[in-house]
Structure formats: structure tokens, C-alpha cells
Amino acid sequence: MPIVHHRKPSLLSFPMWLGTRTLLRPALSLWPLNKPGMAGLFLIDRVLAVGPKPGGVVREQMTLDGRPVELIMPSGPSRRDSEAAILYLHGGAFVVCGLGSHRSIASRLSKACELPVFSVEYRQLPAFGVGTSVADAVGAYRELVGERGYRRVIVAGDSAGGFLAGKVIEAAAQEGLPRPTAFIGISPLLDLEVGTNPDRSSRSDAYIPQSKMRQLAALFGRGPVAFQGTRRVPDVADEDFPPTVIITAEGEMLEPDAIGLVESLDEVGVDAVAHSYSWQVHAFPVLTTRHPETLHAIEVTAAFVAQAIREAKDADDRKDQRAG
Template sequence: MSITRHRHSSLRSYVMFVFLRLTLRPLLALWPLTAAGMSILPRLDAKITEKAPMPRGVVHEWVTLGGRRTELSMPAGPSRGGTDTAILYLHGGAFIVAGIGTHRAITGKLARGTGLPVFALEYRQLPGVGVGTSVADALDAYRELLTERGFRRIVLAGDSAGGFLCGKVIELATGAGLPSPTAWIGYSPWLDLDAGSNPDRSSRADSYLPIRKMRRLVPLLERGPVALAGARSIVDVDPLVFPPTILITAEAELLEPDAITLAERLMTADVEVQLHSYAWQVHAFPMLLDQPQSREAIRLTAEFATAAVRAAEVADGRDEQAG
């Protein structure tokens, strides 16, 4: 396993860490997890989606994927990627907030960095549905890319709650009769739904995630209409079903210990894995901040995905020749 610790940070990172610690953290601690409180957030994201700028060098198109609205981001000009490979991006936001608008910058950067089309799925969330339904939407989108849209290889990418959805797609793909993903990019992935109840977990050093709020959120995730199948912790999933994996975390954030544990399990199973831990960064910082460490993390993940796709193409070519 390769764990790389990035100790140096920028002044902007320090300022943002302190700012979110003093503002967003107490706001999240006080925000009511009621139907009214949660229903405000999707409306805010709809406004953001309308006004969020389109990244330069990327073209966008609205499509439907797995029955859900999806934004397709593609590099402008000639594509450097194969026409049979795509990225499925599953956004974070604690299964309550965020969506296409809040994540348009990072999906555009991944499209530019890899030369691949990026499908950003607007999956269903609280307060209307629980996490099992979010997983079902993600798996349906993954299935459609492979069975109806002509893609042979899919790179999964996601941050925070989207990281959990990526892990569930990896876990459930084989049982659904689908090939495994080609690679997985996880930015501060939420890997264990019960992390907030783990006595070894703490949010004291986290920039803005309060562990007590996570503890209160989890029971709400149980609502249907689709029940959650399989593991509640991605760490418990058979490591042999995982593709080449790269994980990006903020040092000492609430969710980092599970990412380290998963990376260790993958290493023991001889699965290719990298983990990059960045000091003085905030949860899901590649998505939130445009600063040197974010750009480096996106570059590293784009290069990792590109290498994994090339290796899969070579392996496919050998299999075809042998056949």
C-alpha cells in the first residue's frame, strides 16, 4: 500500500480550515434534521445548479441515466480517452444536500484531466428516501452505462456520501451480473454508516463535521422505499471485488481512519491502492476549494484513473487475442 502524507499546505488552506471551523461546524451542529429543515437544502442546490458556472474547456449536456437527471461533462475538442470508457460521479452531501451544481467544477476538472466523459448523477436523497434508494439509483445508472450506452469500462468517483455509494456499487455489481469497475476515486469517502457510533472515532480535529450530528442522521437513512442491501460498512466488503483504488483524505478528519483501514485491507489482498492524506485540509477539499493541494489531488486521481484504464485496455486486448 502506498500512503503518502502531504505535510505542506497553503495559506488559503489554513484560513479556510479556521473559517469553516468557526462558521460551518456550529451551523451544521444546530441545523434541524426535520423534514422542513432538510427540504430547504435541495431547493438551495437547485438555485446553485442554475447559476453555477461551466468550467472552461468542458461542454455539458443534460441526459437521463437510470431514470434520474444527469449532467454529462465532456472535454471540448478531440477526446484523449477511449470511446468505450466513462466516469460515473456520485456526489457527497450526507445524503441530504449538494448535487450537480455544487460538484460541477470537480466533474469538469476530471473530464479535462482524464479526457473521459463524466456522468454526474442526481440520485434521490433525504428527506424523501433513505440510503438504500440512493444506492439503487447509483447501481441503476452504472448498469445503464454498461448495458445500454455501450461503455465497457467505468471509473467510479465520489466524495463523502458519494464514496459510500461507490463502495456499494463495487460490492453489488457482481451479484447484479455486472462487471466490476475499472477504478475507484474516493475523496474523503464516508465508508461506514455507523462511524458516528464508533467509540474510536472523534471529530475534535475535523474542520466542520460534527460527530454527534452524524449519529443523529444515521437512523433517518433507514427509511425506504428500497432497503439497504449488503454491508453497512464498505470496510467489511470482500477486498477482492475492489478495482484499483485511490483515496484522498484530510489529515485527522472524522472519516480518515476508515479510509486507512480499507486501504490496509486492500493492500493485504494485493489490490492496487493509494491513499493521500493532506494536512490542514477540510473534508472533501478537492471539491470545495480551488487551491494548490486541491489541484494536485485532482491531478493525482486523474492520472491514477488514466493508468488504470490503460492497463484494463491492454488486458482486454490480450484476452481478445487469446480468444
Template sequence: MSITRHGHPSARSYFVFLFLRLTLRPLLSLWPLTNTTMAILPKLDAKITDKAPSPAGVVTEWVTLGGRRTELTMPTRPSRGDCDTAVLYLHGGGFVVAGIGTHRGITGRLSRATGLPVFALEYRQLPEAGVGTSVADALDAYRELLTERGFRRIVIAGDSAGGYLCGKVIELAGGAGLPSPTAWIGYSPWLDLDADTNPDRSSRSDSYLSIAKMRALVPLLDRGPIALAGKRNVVDVDPLLFPPTILITAENELLEPDAIILAERLLAAGVEVQLHSYSWQVHAFPMLIEDLPESREAVRLTSEFATAAVRAAREAEDRGEQAV
């Protein structure tokens, strides 16, 4: 397929890439994956959540969604008149680290750019629970938005591990009697739980992710209390289940080969899909480094894509109602 490759990186991109390569990569490589060390991370995110300011142009409030604490972000500017659509954002962090506090920037920018409410879910993760439980929390939140909160259309968005949860919601929604999401935004999505199934996957050119650390993490992902349903690899999900999809990756990052394969399969199945690959960027850069020109462009592209998908879905609904 034709990938949109974004060359000519900004000068600051080189600095960010090299800085993380020299600092965060060795730190993550040496960090032990034990219950004790993993249990520290939610406490750190809680402190970030308490201190992180809300982005300009939005307001936030705490709600409960699918039984889990969730931050709702809404734009302060006048509504575009679309009260039937929301964004469900599923944060990344390897199912171990990060949360609402670390992702408040990206959820605020998406809310401003789309004019939509964004629900950021605090799903269960390691060491408390494995991926099957994270998936169940995401699906429960998605269900509540549609069945109890009155939304007719859901844009699902996420970065890294959150991208995996998005793919699982897409896969499992139909079996749960729910409609497919209206669109999917994936920032450097982690699509395959198993580290060695794609021979093209390598961390040699990744700024901070290590395939060795991913291999060490994989055995921990199958913890309960809820078993993983469906496919372990989102690439293996029936492509016809997918909504219009836009994926953003860093060129040659560890997870990009899987995103390319998924995009190729969606394209072959006639699903609307875009993949944008940015040179000299870092994993999940639109979330991680907010003030890079590339990050701003990625948020603009994904927001415009989602807005167009919502508009198309609404027009299709209107035509169907008129036909009836």
C-alpha cells in the same frame, strides 16, 4: 500500510480550515434535521445548478441515466480515442444536501484531466428517500452505462456520501451480473453508516464535520422506499471485489480512520491502492475548494491514477482478444 502524507500546506489552507471551523462547523451543529429543513436544501441546489457556470474546457448537457436526471460533462479538446470509457460521479452531502450544481467544478476538472465523459447523477436522498434508495439509483445508473450506452469500462468516483455509494456499487455490481468498475476515486469517502463503530473516529480535529451531527443523522438513513442491500460498512466488503483504488483524505478528519482501514485491507488482499492524506485540509477539499494547490494536486493524482487503470484494463482486454 504506507500512507502518502502531504505536509507543508499552502498558506491559504490555514485560513480555509480556520474559517470553516469557526463558521460552517457551528452552523451544521445547530442545523435541525427535520423534514422541513431537509426539504429546503434540494431547492437551494436547484438554484445553484441553474446559475453555476460550466468549467472552462468542457461542455455539458442534461441526460437521463437510470431514470434520474444526470449532467453529462465532456472535454472540448480532441478525444484521446477512448470512446469505451466513462466516469460515473456520485456527489457527497450526507445524503441530504448538495447535488449537481455544487459539484459541477469537480466533474468538469475530472473530465478535463482524464479526457473522459463524466456523468453526474442526481440520485434520490433525504428527506425523500433513505440510503437504500440512493444506492439503487447509483447501481441503476451504473448498469445503464454498461448495458445500454455502450461503455465497456467505468471509473466510479465520489466524495463523502458519494464515496459510500461508490463502495456499494463495487459490492453489488457482481450480484447484479455486472463487471466491476475499472477504478475508484474516493475523496474523503464516508464508508461506515454507523457513527460509533470505529473507536479511532473523532471530530476533534475535523474542520467542519461533527460526530454528534452524524449520530443524529444515522437513524434517518434507513428510510425507504428501497431497503439497503449488503453491508452497512464498506470496509466489510470482500476486498477482492475492489478495482484499483485511490483515496484522498484530510489528515485527522472525521472519516479518515475508516479509509485507512479499508486501504490496509485492500493492500493485504493484493489490490492496487493508494491513500493520500493532506495536512491542514478540510473534508472533501478537492471538491469544496477548487483553487487550492492541494486540490489541484489531488485532482491531478486521481486523474493520472484512473487513466493508468483504464490503460491497463484496455491492454488486458486486447491481450485476451488476441489470445482468442
């Protein structure tokens, strides 16, 4: 089954869903999308950056393709594949969040997968459009598989970062770069037109207002790097997709596209699975730490990644033997 439904929510799920629906959704609906309103959102990441630091990992500041990156690695002994890494692209509707807000999820993925995670601070609105965000994500991937020498790179992202991960898959195929080893999507945005798509609704979503997405969509075309290629990740050729695992909240606005992608990939033989959790909120593994559903989502994701790496490594070994 490519779609796995988890319909026994923990007790903590109900107050979390109701709280975000009652408090966060109205705040997002009213937040102004003028220049001062969007520029002020950077404070969210700055505030979260000074919070408690995740344990069990070490962090290092660096750059990839000229963009700031936080490299997070497990601090203890590891059996990790030294030629494998995760490229993480944070969410936030291309306008908010960054390294600080997503340090926790990047750290948990690093520990669970026993891999280095490169978390990228790509350029965002209001100064930069989605084309520029895509260029930063693709540039980081290009450097990892090029001069950094990683043979097996997993691309991961939540919400808007999921769209950027999909564009990395598209760019890798177009540029003849090594295909990503796996794609991790956490409530991924897969269609830039979701805010204006008449087949989509946010009525059951805990906090994403479709009206605000509609307003944001008008700003996505800002430069300086022009947007190129598909605006819908599912339109990327099926054969270009690596093994794919997606985590969603049941009923959230972005879930139909995620389920549709997994089903279409499964039909053509790509290893793909979606885990849908009831009574959760959009991108819940990013927002919570000890929440049972978050722990389970990280666990199933890590198991999927481990399997994808084993299969990719076996394929690389066979290729090296033939070349020798």
C-alpha cells in the same frame, strides 16, 4: 507506500480550515434535521447551479435508469478511450447537494482524465432513504456497462457519494456485472455507523459534527427501496475491489476508515493508495478550485486513473485476442 502524506500545506490552507471550523461547523451542528430543515437544503444546490460555469467542457442533460444525469465531456481534442467513462456520485450526507454543487469537481475530473463524467442526481433524504440512493447509483452503473456499452467505468464519489460508489462495487460483484475499472474516493464515507462508532471522533475535523451524523443515521433506513448488503464498504470482499485511489484531509473524521481500507487492499495485492493532506477540510477538492492542494489531488487522481485504464485495456485486448 499505500499512504502518502502531504504535510507542507499552502498558505491558503490555514484560513480555509479555520474559517470552516469557526463558521460552518457551528451552523451544521445547529441545523435542524426535521422535514422543513432538510427540505430547505435543496436551495444550496440551486444557488450553486447558477454560479460561473466551468470552462473547457460541454454539458448535456440526460437520464440513466430514469434518474437525471449531467454528462460532462472535455470540449477540445482528446485522446480519451471511447469505451471508458466516470460515474460520479456527489456527497452531502444523503440529504444535500446535487448536480450544481458538484459541477466543478465533475468538470475538473473530466478535463484531467479526458473522459466523459456522468454525474447522477440520486434520490435523497428527507423523502428517500439510503437504500433508494444506492438503487439509483447501481441502476446508473448497470445502464452504463449494459445498454450504453462502456467497457471501462470508473466509479467516483465524495463523502456520502463514496459510500454509494462502494455499494456499486459490491452490487457489480453480486450481479455478475463488469467490475469497475477504478474507485476514486474523495473523503469517502465508508461506514454508515460512523456517527455512532465509539472509535471515531470529529474533534479534529474542520466541520463535520459527529453528533449530527448520529442524528442522520437514524433516518438512513427510510424507503421506499430497502437497504441491502453491507453497511461497511471495507467488508466488501477484497477481490471485488478495483484499483483504488482515495483523497483525504489529515485528521478528518472519515480518514481512519479510508486509510484502513487502502492498507487492507494493499496487503492482498490490490493497487491502492491514499493521499492525506494536512490542514485541509473534508472533501476539499469539491469545495475549492485553484487551491494548490486541490490541483495536486486532481493531478494524482488523473494519473492513477490513466494507469488503471491502460492496464484494463491491455487485459481486454488480450481477452479479445484469445476469443478471436
